[in-house]
Amino acid sequence: MATGRTHRPATRSRGIPEATVARLPLYLRALTALSERSVPTVSSEELAAAAGVNSAKLRKDFSYLGSYGTRGVGYDVEYLVYQISRELGLTQDWPVVIVGIGNLGAALANYGGFASRGFRVAALIDADPAMAGKPVAGIPVQHTDDLEKIISDNGVSIGVIATPAGAAQQVCDRLVAAGVTSILNFAPTVLSVPDGVDVRKVDLSIELQILAFHEQRKAGEESAEGGPLPAAASRGAAADDSADQGPDGDVPAVMPA
């Protein structure tokens, strides 16, 4: 979630809802695919299917951008690609730095979709002196000492943090102090930043835990129970085959170390 400040509610003009903004990249990807296949126009229904949303939502989303469709026909693919790109700020190139070139940082640096549209890996930064100079994805890794200079020399405003959790806040503080105002955080920590700085996080274990929640829910179905059972621990994890490992119904307490 964007930690960013909520925007002014006042004037009615450019109020694109956050949920809509989050879907624009999806639409853009689907449109780009169509564009590559030289499809000239697309209906809300088709595009919605390709993007994995429903068409009413898509039309509502587009309505916040303006009236870019043609009734009875659909949307012009090229035109929409341009409009959405512009709205997302992808008609310019954003230099990005990646801090923390471990396994993950290297994977990110090598990730193709990165450089593709609107973004450019301006620098890779790592705290390990042994890495300095070593090229990753064709870009030489630089040492953390030079972080501030790198940021300002390259006019970087977007930073990616792929360090261990322990280093993340410190790196974040330095990035922000150096002028970065948007951060994508892969470290499993809550970052605190001043107002005006946006943070988004990507967190593997959170995603897995959310999946586990639903998975558990699936396993414990069939029986038509449903009482909110107030007591702390009861609920025999009555499950059947399919998915369900340890039938360890209730555990007294404490699992961490």
Place this chain on the structure above:
Amino acid sequence: MATGRTHRPATRSRGIPEATVARLPLYLRALTALSERSVPTVSSEELAAAAGVNSAKLRKDFSYLGSYGTRGVGYDVEYLVYQISRELGLTQDWPVVIVGIGNLGAALANYGGFASRGFRVAALIDADPAMAGKPVAGIPVQHTDDLEKIISDNGVSIGVIATPAGAAQQVCDRLVAAGVTSILNFAPTVLSVPDGVDVRKVDLSIELQILAFHEQRKAGEESAEGGPLPAAASRGAAADDSADQGPDGDVPAVMPA
């Protein structure tokens, strides 16, 4: 956001809002940290700060789980850790397979937080025969041919897709056919899955694009420009702090009709 169809509306067992579920892992992490420091109790205010949310929200979230606090005192850390773990289904161990052992897949396999609490990397799978047998993160990579057998032998219900976009849907189909009902997708594609299967996606370029949107918005706040058609191109990386508000230079919304 969970893509894909989620839970059936049928048996309306336990109504924990999705937004709350998505925050439980955050609370759990904060609580685990407190637990490690042997902090016995914590107030909603403190815990909320540690998790980066506000305290009213946190209390409301916990209220869906039950009444686990003590008025005038706060929450017992150990007890809450257990309750949330149980709610998330982390009192059992979920075997997970990772498909696609490239840069990213390897990074995921090596990721510590993975194996830590509630999850276990049961197998690594890759389509490249040259990788077969090679250990990554101490686990030998297996070939895609054996995917179905691996899934069923290990009772896997959660799969992670870290393949190139082109292979993702196919891998997904095979995982689902083999019995996987939760998928974490790192490939930049919309996966389509049957009802009852949950998909969550992690997508670097979507996150960056969302950041770029806000970044652009910050940059274009002094001048009253930003019209519908003018091509965007300039931007002076002028990093002043506290951008966000703006006296507002609003644009006629193109075609209110």
Place this chain on the structure above:
DNA sequence: TGTTGTGAATTCATTCACAGCG
């Protein structure tokens, strides 16, 4: 005709504010 664009209705999420209890 076929499809967009959008008010109105609905559902979901957050925040407020305070009663209730330890």
Place this chain on the structure above:
DNA sequence: CGCTGTGAATGAATTCACAACA
């Protein structure tokens, strides 16, 4: 007292359903 738990109020997002219109 202090802090939780929660109804009630507000706000955001989604969905419905249909008028507008190329």
